[in-house]
Amino acid sequence: MMGAAREVTAECLCIGDELLIGQTINTNAAWMGQELGLSGIRTILTRVVGDDKEVILEALRTARADIVLITGGIGPTKDDITKRTLCAFFGTRLVRDAAAEARVVSLFTRMGRRADEVKEADLAQAFLPEGCLALPNELGTASGMWFERDGRVYVSMPGVPYEMQGIMRGSVLPKLREMFKPPTIVHKTINTAGMGETQLAEHLEAWENGLAREGIRLAYLPSPALVKLRLSTYAGADRAEAVERVERQVKFLHGLIPELIYGEGEQVLEEVIGTRLRELGQTLALAESCTGGYLSHLITSVPGSSAYYIGGVVSYANAVKMEELGIPSDMLELNGAVSGPVAERMAEGVRKALRSDWAVATTGVAGPDGGTAEKPVGTVWIAVAGPNGVTSSKGVFLGTRDLVIRRSAIAAMNMLRKQLPKP
Amino acid sequence: MMGAAREVTAECLCIGDELLIGQTINTNAAWMGQELGLSGIRTILTRVVGDDKEVILEALRTARADIVLITGGIGPTKDDITKRTLCAFFGTRLVRDAAAEARVVSLFTRMGRRADEVKEADLAQAFLPEGCLALPNELGTASGMWFERDGRVYVSMPGVPYEMQGIMRGSVLPKLREMFKPPTIVHKTINTAGMGETQLAEHLEAWENGLAREGIRLAYLPSPALVKLRLSTYAGADRAEAVERVERQVKFLHGLIPELIYGEGEQVLEEVIGTRLRELGQTLALAESCTGGYLSHLITSVPGSSAYYIGGVVSYANAVKMEELGIPSDMLELNGAVSGPVAERMAEGVRKALRSDWAVATTGVAGPDGGTAEKPVGTVWIAVAGPNGVTSSKGVFLGTRDLVIRRSAIAAMNMLRKQLPKP
Structure with a gap:
């Protein structure tokens, strides 16, 4: 081969x-x-x-x-x-x-x-x-x-x-x-979010060991908060056979990690979310604290995003959280700005103010300063509000300020993706 | 030398x-x-x-x-x-x-x-x-x-x-x-914004020609919307002499292009603005349309930016421009969303809503779609509102959607930098 x-x-x-x-x-x-x-x-x-x-x-x-x-x-x-x-x-x-x-x-x-x-x-x-x-x-x-x-x-x-x-x-x-006319290589890249490279490799070890018998190589291509899996094989004269051989393994992989896979090839989360919202005819708004506009930047980096993205609020000062998003001051005092209740109210607040179907909110400690024993640098609360209510989830992301921001934004998009109704 | x-x-x-x-x-x-x-x-x-x-x-x-x-x-x-x-x-x-x-x-x-x-x-x-x-x-x-x-x-x-x-x-x-025992090299990098590489090189030609006599080499280091100028020279036994020789040319360069220079070495515009606002004890708010949150992301990428950055609004839909920023609907109809009057009202609106000292607004056609003969892709209006009123300026930026967004955000920061009172 x-x-x-x-x-x-x-x-x-x-x-x-x-x-x-x-x-x-x-x-x-x-x-x-x-x-x-x-x-x-x-x-x-x-x-x-x-x-x-x-x-x-x-x-x-x-x-x-x-x-x-x-x-x-x-x-x-x-x-x-x-x-x-x-x-x-x-x-x-x-x-x-x-x-x-x-x-x-x-x-x-x-x-x-x-x-x-x-x-x-x-x-x-x-x-x-x-x-x-x-x-x-x-x-x-x-x-x-x-x-x-x-x-x-x-x-x-x-x-x-x-x-x-x-x-x-x-x-x-x-x-x-x-x-x-170089030899044809058939390859397919499957994009995952939600599990680190080491853990994913352990999880997929048995499957990976079997790939060699199929003449397929597997490469892990990690980037912050994402891991891409590239399957590749040489195709002989029969390209269709090689495509079919790779597709069989891709299908198997979907069965192994259904929740982690968000797309293929060059697809990015912001595109996948956009396509889904467009299909649903629904809209999105954002309320960002620790991600500081980066989440909005990712969403608007997709051409045509104005069809489903209404807009957002970057609430860096607590006053903005209170006034623009309707967060009660006693809630901020009781829970602190970095908390589940505040993240949920931010999402609900921006959803109501901008009249969107969906809303995502982030609040956390991006660092390098501002961490405490209870809420160390990298602590981030993410909330998603939608037609069926609001949920929140906490993550602790490692790395520099830039990495905490990037990982938070990707986690937030992945959380929204999992809640959007499937096609 | x-x-x-x-x-x-x-x-x-x-x-x-x-x-x-x-x-x-x-x-x-x-x-x-x-x-x-x-x-x-x-x-x-x-x-x-x-x-x-x-x-x-x-x-x-x-x-x-x-x-x-x-x-x-x-x-x-x-x-x-x-x-x-x-x-x-x-x-x-x-x-x-x-x-x-x-x-x-x-x-x-x-x-x-x-x-x-x-x-x-x-x-x-x-x-x-x-x-x-x-x-x-x-x-x-x-x-x-x-x-x-x-x-x-x-x-x-x-x-x-x-x-x-x-x-x-x-x-x-x-x-x-x-x-x-290699010779010691003394170098200094001067960072500029607001003029393209070709035009800048023409503008500095006579000065550049004279540098050789001083034993100084000049390198242009361009990136989207920015050009860095690196001066370097070999130092003999007398390092202080070489430092002084380079500093003399740096001072001369400041005289040639005072408005274009925003910093040195690794300094970035978002840092320079942040330091200035901190010194002034003043605050900033943003209203972004075409930059879609990227400007806010740059500002918040600086550690400690919460000291002067209050927050912002990403007004992707016209409804957000009207409701959150108080843009009259007849102004949008008369001028279109991509216009000087709308940019100015966005800046004034967010400055008032978030009670900041300064506000910057962007509205434009990031592309790839949405361009017209009158307002082609890359047309961007930027407005800066401050204690002394509001001004706006139009740019036409080349490149992909991503580049139009990046160049717009840098132009917007540079416009703010020039209006902030000097130390």
Whole structure:
């Protein structure tokens, strides 16, 4: 099953003094390695070099993989070192690319500038090495560049992560798959919330041990408060068989941890909740204390969320809790702001004030200060109010202030998800 | 002034399949690059390779820097690939190192295990290439290894970040400074908001050209809506002179772009605003539409922000704008929700409702849908209300929904910063 087709290899050449001096962490290499792997292409080397023509040339000359992905060193402040070096390497020169120029002008027009205001430095982005194929960049002025020589592909992209990712997804990965036909890898990622990686691994141990016999590998991909499980297998000529083999195990996994699974692949909790609310034709409001707006930010990060998200209140001062959310002052005194009764009243209060079907509230100690013996840093109460009443639940989340906020917001969304009626 | 002392160079060789497939982001290279730079050593290359003897050997053979820092590929689960490869490269063999063994045993004792329980796999960590200098690892069982050949230093360390960092700080950096006596580098980073990289570079061109005469290099470090400017210079024997030389240019820069500079080094806008509000003894409230809670999240990401941040309203539905913030419905109809008058009323409304000294409001089209010819995606109105009244300003921000939200929030904080009374 494995290694039937010829292996296709790639190397990454990341250009930028800022990477070498550690001002920027090289997330591009990790992202490219992951995406290449999912396309069945193996990354064998990553090199990071400075903005230095000779060093870049040397790296290009000694490349051995089928595919050389180059990031960075494009743009006016970089003095376009990559473009000039590519010209030297391929023995060509910079020429004006009309399509690239049109994209630069249109980008600036969208920003409200007149075409004749586009500056020379920006128009320089439309000059590309002769003979390269320009790859459109929807999110910036620097185009991607595709070269071929002696059966090897060289692709140059800007170093800005989202611009690089857009060009990779839009042009580079589809073209590479078409050209090299790497072995097909079938994979599926199942997303879970509500159990830590170690405990989950213990819980799934017996099942995991049986996967090897099915030719399936399992990877745990943890992030704060979430664990993704990726199942992957090589597909031979019969892709449908491999898909079916993976799906059988996914179905089995759903039986093992039905409550923990919230989605698949790139799906995030805020999207899953949004889709469900949209299907139900119901609305959501939020009352945040310790999450300080982060929960609202996650909900509104989903395009179209205004269809079901009415709005929220960030009640940082107790006065806001009392006035905007109708929390009685004796309740705050008796229980403290970080308590189940207050969380429940916050949820009920915002649900009533904004007339939503559902409401979620958070109140806790995000830290680093403010913890007590009884309510240490990381103590968070979450409440969900809905058509059938209100419930609350306490969590104690570990880590820095930022992590407590992130874990609380995810736990709050997961609590709402479990209460929303199933399809 | 520059290059007076001989430049000392380093390269990093990071070993691990998990880095190449993108399961782990290479934070080690960034950390080492930063620490080396602060010690006056220039990193000229980083290579990431898999757990493969031939590939590692090739990288060792082609190393050109004075210092080769190797991380990863040590330990039982890695089959000690790095150690075996180093033996092959230096033509030596593994021998038991008594001091290293004592450290392994003592580490296990501290973890509560008896000395006779230490496993064979763990004791294998005490076998090191003959002739290397073992560098103590206080936080793990794998020792660091120091080799010298032909005036070049090779150091191998475990890939676990905190173990590597402990060995670097405890042994490697002091030994390198003693051996190579690199020049001291003085640097300072100035943080700006409110002007894009290209425009800023044009604005500062004449000044930048003059920096070379002062022996100072300038680097532009852009991120969405922000540009950091790093000035750096080599210091000779007289460190104070170099500090003074950089400070003189920093002062000049303040004169050139007084409005754009909000801080230095690691300072962020939300911190700068928070410090200023705290000094003034004044408070802040927020009314967010298009930023959807992200602005509130940034403000509350600062520890202790409850001292000046009262709270906010996320008014996603127009009903919330009307009811919670007192926006007249005819104003919404006449101007549309994305307009200067509505932004100003939102800011005034939340300032009044939460009785704060200052208030910031955002309303815009974050996209990807909802844009019109008149108000395209990215159009955002920001208003700041304070003791002296309310003002508003329009921006058109480029990029994905996430970027429009981020850029809007930063522009909003920058607008508030400029209106807060100076110290």
